[in-house]
Amino acid sequence: QAQLVESGGGLVQAGDSLRLSCAASGRAFSGYHMGWFRQALGKEREFVTAITAAGQYIYSTDSVKGRFTVSTDNTKSTLYLQMNSLKPEDTAVYYCAACTVSVARTLTQCKYWGQGTQVTVSS
Secondary structure: OOEEEEEOOEEEEOOOOEEEEEEEEOOOOOOOEEEEEEEOOOOOOEEEEEEOOOOOEEEOOHHHHHHEEEEEOOOOOEEEEEEOOOOHHHOEEEEEEEEEEEEOOEEEEEEEEOOOEEEEEEO
8 A cells, every 4th residue: 555654843943954754655656746745734735845757856935945955765765855944934744745747836636645744843
């Protein structure tokens, strides 16, 4: 059974760094666009960043691009999100997803989702 499992969340102070991991198992995800989304309390889930199946990087905003870095390991079985200079507004549950459509600055048609990992940034 295909599965995505996130880890690495936690409580940090503004300006700190965190690295999230997303372990993929149960099937090959090489043909999918792999991305990170987040959902803050009371808000809709939003796209953060991704690596497309072709190896292109997508960032939702310039602010994210300057502080967050998405990457995979050599086997593409683990997706990472390195987050630097964290801000209180980055507080959210972060999800990884495997999606089939890459358009503009986002991913859609996401077939697989992880359970999410909480990131809390205190001011």
